[in-house]
Amino acid sequence: MGRYVRAICAPVIGVEWANDALLEALLPYVRTLPLAAPERLSLENFVRLLLIGWRTRRILCPDFLELRSFSDHAAAFEAAVTEAVRGLRRELDQMEVPAVFDAVVAISSTGNLLPGIADRLAEAWPDRIPAEALLVDVSNGGCTSGARGLRLASRLGPEYKNVLLAVVEVPTSLTDPCSVDRANWQGLCTFGDGAAAVWLSDEPAPGALEVDRVYSWHSGLPELIRWQYGPSYYRFAVSDLGGFEQKVRNAVFAAIGHFDWERGRADAWALHPAGMMLLLSLAKKLGLERQELEPSIRHFRKFSNMSGASLLHILRDLWISDAKELRWLAMGAGFHVEAGRGKVLE
Amino acid sequence: MRKLERETVLAAIAGFVTEHFPDVLAGQIERLTASQLIHQSLELVEFVLHLEDRLGIEIDINNLGEALITSTFGQLADRIVAIGNG
Numbered sequence: 001m002g003r004y005v006r007a008i009c010a011p012v013i014g015v016e017w018a019n020d021a022l023l024e025a026l027l028p029y030v031r032t033l034p035l036a037a038p039e040r041l042s043l044e045n046f047v048r049l050l051l052i053g054w055r056t057r058r059i060l061c062p063d064f065l066e067l068r069s070f071s072d073h074a075a076a077f078e079a080a081v082t083e084a085v086r087g088l089r090r091e092l093d094q095m096e097v098p099a100v101f102d103a104v105v106a107i108s109s110t111g112n113l114l115p116g117i118a119d120r121l122a123e124a125w126p127d128r129i130p131a132e133a134l135l136v137d138v139s140n141g142g143c144t145s146g147a148r149g150l151r152l153a154s155r156l157g158p159e160y161k162n163v164l165l166a167v168v169e170v171p172t173s174l175t176d177p178c179s180v181d182r183a184n185w186q187g188l189c190t191f192g193d194g195a196a197a198v199w200l201s202d203e204p205a206p207g208a209l210e211v212d213r214v215y216s217w218h219s220g221l222p223e224l225i226r227w228q229y230g231p232s233y234y235r236f237a238v239s240d241l242g243g244f245e246q247k248v249r250n251a252v253f254a255a256i257g258h259f260d261w262e263r264g265r266a267d268a269w270a271l272h273p274a275g276m277m278l279l280l281s282l283a284k285k286l287g288l289e290r291q292e293l294e295p296s297i298r299h300f301r302k303f304s305n306m307s308g309a310s311l312l313h314i315l316r317d318l319w320i321s322d323a324k325e326l327r328w329l330a331m332g333a334g335f336h337v338e339a340g341r342g343k344v345l346e
Numbered sequence: 347m348r349k350l351e352r353e354t355v356l357a358a359i360a361g362f363v364t365e366h367f368p369d370v371l372a373g374q375i376e377r378l379t380a381s382q383l384i385h386q387s388l389e390l391v392e393f394v395l396h397l398e399d400r401l402g403i404e405i406d407i408n409n410l411g412e413a414l415i416t417s418t419f420g421q422l423a424d425r426i427v428a429i430g431n432g
Contacts, residue, residue: 045412052415053386186408242409249404276391277407284395297388 057192143332145308
């Protein structure tokens with residue numbers, strides 16, 4: 001059974017923060033960390049390096065630098081999800097979507113809620129999501145969560161004719177400006193918040209994106225990217241910051257070796273924007289021209305790394321351009337690599 | 347494996363600088379910091395990828411860390427020699 005992406009909703013939500021504003025907000029926290037002066041200066045310069053140049057991100061937690069207790073963080077996540085669900089519904093309402101969705105797959109790796117996000121979407125949109133719909137939340141996919149969700153949603157059985165995939169990622173709800181851990185600061189400077197939704201149908205239509213092939217590879221390296229436990233919440237951590245980029249690059253190249261890519265067919269690529277270095281070095285290894293990388297770079301400059309939501313935003317941008325053959329590649333915690341290809345129907 | 351020499355690294359740095367910042371005099375390069383010339387992360391990454399290409403080594407930006415923007419190109423060359431010679 002074929003699956004066809006009939007709509008991608010990529011709302012721009014939250015408040016825009018540019019690198020210079022974020023740096024200005026972060027420095028007072030860095031300067032009061034319990035570190036010896038040389039270490040503190042070193043961390044400050046590291047943060048300056050991470051925020052060099054022009055880049056923005058969207059932030060859904062207004063008080064993200066003041067979250068000190070578990071309930072602060074959890075409530076910030078819940079409030080952000082509420083805003084994201086509102087933003088998704090607002091944009092979906094303006095799109096051509098089916099009368100009813102038979103299933104809702106909701107995804108987040110940056111928090112947990114009960115009732116879940118799928119239930120909240122059903123609550124917010126009762127005219128489109130009936131009481132008998134399959135509602136399921138999928139957690140902990142990290143930066144590959146959107147691509148994993150796309151794979152899952154595109155492989156559901158024929159009784160689910162219209163599936164809504166919704167991704168809401170709120171990395172800023174994890175913010176801990178009192179931590180001296182460098183990886184925590186790298187996460188803070190790299191990520192932004194975001195949400196996206198995809199309508200997948202079993203019916204083709206002119207202009208629909210047919211999900212042709214999907215690939216995934218679990219590489220081991222479970223410690224490479226993970227949540228660490230801070231005093232009140234969990235936070236972003238990596239096992240070997242100094243060798244992180246090289247390990248990620250090597251793991252991605254090893255994974256790609258297991259996929260039967262056919263070179264030269266794709267018109268357009270969506271690469272998960274893990275960071276500028278990874279984007280450029282992966283593109284080089286994949287033999288991509290700078291022009292092919294531009295949509296992913298453009299997304300990273302505007303939204304930074306929205307974790308699992310980024311890939312769907314980039315796919316939407318490619319889809320509404322003239323591209324006919326699309327490829328996607330995402331990498332993240334696990335260590336996991338997820339990829340796929342699709343073609344736009346005439 | 348051939349030993350990486352400081353002069354080789356400096357020549358690779360100079361190659362990037364003279365191509366992207368033609369107004370910089372060759373004799374000044376070693377005393378400048380990357381942050382005096384490079385103001386965007388994309389350019390900084392291109393600089394590191396240029397060094398990887400020219401020197402045939404892998405450089406992890408996190409390993410260089412803030413030295414990328416606080417060290418002079420001369421000091422950076424010393425760090426890269428140490429990385430390249432493992």
